[in-house]
Amino acid sequence: MTNENNPGSFGSSRGLSQKLKKDKKRKSSSTRWIGRQLNDPYVLETQKRGYKSRAAFKLLQINEKYKFLAPGLSVIDLGCAPGGWLQIASQKVSSIVGEEKVVGVDLLPTQEIPGSISIIGDISDKIVGKKLLKILGSNPNIIMSDMAANTTGHRQTDHIRTTYLLETALDFALDNLKKNGVFLAKCFKGGTEIEALSLMKKHFSRVHHIKPDASRKESVEGYVIALGYKT
Numbered sequence: 001m002t003n004e005n006n007p008g009s010f011g012s013s014r015g016l017s018q019k020l021k022k023d024k025k026r027k028s029s030s031t032r033w034i035g036r037q038l039n040d041p042y043v044l045e046t047q048k049r050g051y052k053s054r055a056a057f058k059l060l061q062i063n064e065k066y067k068f069l070a071p072g073l074s075v076i077d078l079g080c081a082p083g084g085w086l087q088i089a090s091q092k093v094s095s096i097v098g099e100e101k102v103v104g105v106d107l108l109p110t111q112e113i114p115g116s117i118s119i120i121g122d123i124s125d126k127i128v129g130k131k132l133l134k135i136l137g138s139n140p141n142i143i144m145s146d147m148a149a150n151t152t153g154h155r156q157t158d159h160i161r162t163t164y165l166l167e168t169a170l171d172f173a174l175d176n177l178k179k180n181g182v183f184l185a186k187c188f189k190g191g192t193e194i195e196a197l198s199l200m201k202k203h204f205s206r207v208h209h210i211k212p213d214a215s216r217k218e219s220v221e222g223y224v225i226a227l228g229y230k231t
């Protein structure tokens, strides 16, 4: 039921809804999590399409709006595991095995995704950034970051940690993007992101906030996309 013009959208999920029997031993938070998974049309569609993660839809939907991924462009993906964004980016830029134009890094291992190369590392370590550039063989047209820290449940702490990752990704982008390049990153609204946003406004022609449909309504998660890097 894929919509050909909007590959990030698909048919109605009516009829899929499932009720989860309450297991007395199961904590209510895990009951809610499993219930969400069972009733989430994106989870089902992720499996059908063979995507490594549900996050693939977020990138598809952001790209439907801003159309920044195009054949021939090169991409660095920060926080790439398990690999949904690598799959979408490789398809969209037509990256092929042997001439990979998509390179990713994560603290965790990522399964092999044809058309991309991924390494294990922490992007806050400068050597890791250098490795990514060496593998790609040039500066990238696009740097994207879906990096997220493990959430603590404490809203302010989670916000500060995510903003730190946003700033780390932005520093890497400002040092390495090609002229007219694009920066896309996860961004929680909450106050501490203001400085990073003003840096983006200074160095890029356009900056937009976006909350793709695939990003859960109840989540504070959002994305920021900065287009037209001025160097």
Ligand SMILES: C[S@@+](CC[C@H](N)C(=O)[O-])C[C@H]1O[C@@H](n2cnc3c(N)ncnc32)[C@H](O)[C@@H]1O
Binding pocket: 052, 053, 055, 056, 078, 079, 080, 081, 082, 083, 084, 085, 086, 105, 106, 107, 108, 121, 122, 123, 124, 146, 147, 148, 149, 165
């Ligand atoms: C939401 S997941 C990314 C999902 C991915 N975009 C996909 O489509 O499959 C966030 C990832 O960021 C990674 N991460 C967090 N901090 C990082 C860091 N400092 N360097 C590299 N990766 C990091 C985590 O290990 C985690 O796998």
